[in-house]
Every structure is written in structure tokens, then in C-alpha cells.
Amino acid sequence: MARFVDSHAHLDATDFDADRAEVLARARAAGVDTIVLVAAPRDLAEAARPLELARTDPDLYATVGVHPHDAAAIDESWWPELEQLAHDPKVVAVGETGLDYYYDHSPHDAQRAAFARHIELARSVGKPVVCHVRDAHVDARRMLDAAGVGRAGGPGGVIHCFTGNAEQAAAYAALGLYVSFSGITTFKTAGPIREAVRSVPRERLLIETDCPFLAPVPMRGRRNEPAFLVHTAEVVAAECGLSIEALANLTAANARTLFSLTIP
Ligand SMILES: [Zn+2]
Numbered sequence: 001m002a003r004f005v006d007s008h009a010h011l012d013a014t015d016f017d018a019d020r021a022e023v024l025a026r027a028r029a030a031g032v033d034t035i036v037l038v039a040a041p042r043d044l045a046e047a048a049r050p051l052e053l054a055r056t057d058p059d060l061y062a063t064v065g066v067h068p069h070d071a072a073a074i075d076e077s078w079w080p081e082l083e084q085l086a087h088d089p090k091v092v093a094v095g096e097t098g099l100d101y102y103y104d105h106s107p108h109d110a111q112r113a114a115f116a117r118h119i120e121l122a123r124s125v126g127k128p129v130v131c132h133v134r135d136a137h138v139d140a141r142r143m144l145d146a147a148g149v150g151r152a153g154g155p156g157g158v159i160h161c162f163t164g165n166a167e168q169a170a171a172y173a174a175l176g177l178y179v180s181f182s183g184i185t186t187f188k189t190a191g192p193i194r195e196a197v198r199s200v201p202r203e204r205l206l207i208e209t210d211c212p213f214l215a216p217v218p219m220r221g222r223r224n225e226p227a228f229l230v231h232t233a234e235v236v237a238a239e240c241g242l243s244i245e246a247l248a249n250l251t252a253a254n255a256r257t258l259f260s261l262t263i264p
Pocket residue numbers: 096132160161
């Protein structure tokens with residue numbers, strides 16, 4: 001059976017409180033046996049939740065960071081604790097951070113300041129940065145390029161839940177970044193995103209659920225979960241002209257490289 005890595009999941013979300021063990025069992029049954037739990041805490045008290053969950057299971061890994069939506073809420077006093085968490089061996093990346101000019105939940109200057117700070121944290125702990133970018137590709141690319149993310153000597157990085165066009169995806173890959181595709185890739189209207197899949201060099205491709213959000217077709221509208229990654233994988237595999245097993249192996253190997261995962 002194909003074995004997948006879900007490179008971006010919010011399994012610490014309260015949406016999973018009632019049945020988290022069953023969700024993990026269904027993930028394993030579907031071949032999704034390694035999951036990166038990405039942090040998007042509302043406040044500092046929630047920042048360690050993905051890590052606490054990852055510590056309960058050898059196949060789970062965590063990240064530490066604050067979502068761009070909440071950039072304006074970050075207090076200077078949070079950083080020492082975020083940095084301490086980022087050093088933990090089970091923490092494999094810093095984020096999710098980035099720029100979201102679509103929802104605009106935090107002022108752009110606060111988002112840019114937080115993004116720059118996350119990139120510096122990633123550099124200092126020697127881990128990659130998980131980037132959320134929506135309607136902000138020009139600024140994001142400029143900041144990533146200036147900071148040397150993706151280049152030799154700089155931190156690695158991934159543009160998660162990619163929703164731009166083929167040209168933008170290729171430009172991130174050219175910087176040395178990974179590009180991760182979510183359930184949105186399966187939506188009928190997502191022709192440009194499927195085109196973007198084809199523009200990313202295979203060694204830069206990742207797949208994710210971003211659950212509980214963005215369930216892929218045919219589960220669209222339901223709560224998303226790691227087991228549904230298979231549906232996104234089928235669409236990405238078809239775009240790449242690969243079998244589902246080859247796509248699983250490829251994206252798992254890419255995730256292992258980016259996040260320095262130890263997968264048996
Ligand atoms: Zn995101």
C-alpha cells in the first residue's frame with residue numbers, strides 16, 4: 001500500500017477532540033502514517049498544543065509559530081517561549097507564518113514583521129519555515145528571497161496550501177522552496193492550481209490536508225482529516241503522470257528531506 005506523509009494538519013484543533021484516536025486510526029488505515037501537526041495558536045497558551053500531541057505518538061511531528069491572521073496579537077514576551085519550543089527535537093519547522101492579504105485579519109506591516117521574525121527564528125534553530133501566502137505572493141517572494149530561504153546556508157521552506165498560478169509556483173521552486181498542494185487542488189474550479197502542480201519540479205512537491213479545513217472532492221464540505229489526503233494525491237499524481245504509489249513515495253521522501261523526519 002502507498003504510504004503518505006500529510007505535511008500540514010491541524011489535528012490539535014478542537015474539531016477533533018471527540019474522535020482524535022479514530023481519526024488517527026483511519027489515517028493509518030489509508031496509508032497516511034506520518035503527519036506534521038502545524039501550529040496556529042490563538043495565544044501563547046495554545047502554542048505548545050501540536051507539540052504535546054506529537055509527543056504522544058512517534059509518527060506525529062509538530063511545528064511552532066503564529067498564523068499571519070494573528071500576527072497583530074503577538075506580544076514581544078511570546079518570543080522567548082516560542083524559541084524554546086522551536087528547539088524541541090519533535091518540532092520540525094517554524095510556522096505557520098507568512099502573509100495573508102486576502103482575509104486581512106492583521107495589518108500588513110504586522111504580518112510582515114511577524115513573518116521576518118519567524119524566518120529569523122527558523123534560521124537560528126536550523127529548521128525550515130512553513131509559509132501561508134494568500135494574495136501576497138509579491139511581498140512573500142521578496143521577503144523569502146531577501147532572507148535566503150531555500151538557498152544553501154539559509155533555512156528551508158514550503159509554501160503550504162498553494163493557491164497561486166503556475167508562474168508563481170515555479171518562481172518559489174526556483175528560489176529553492178517546496179510547494180504543497182491541498183484539497184483545493186481537487187476542486188472543479190482549480191484548473192490554474194492543477195496547472196501549477198505541473199510547473200513544480202517533482203523534487204519540490206508536497207501534499208497536505210490542512211485539516212480540518214478544505215476537504216478534497218469527493219469529501220468537500222465535510223470536516224477534513226488526514227485519511228482524505230488520498231483524494232488529493234490521486235489528482236496530483238494524475239497531473240504528474242505518476243502512479244499513486246510513486247506520488248506517495250515522492251512526496252513522502254520530499255517531506256522527509258525538508259523536515260528532516262526520521263521515518264522507519
Ligand atoms: Zn495556512
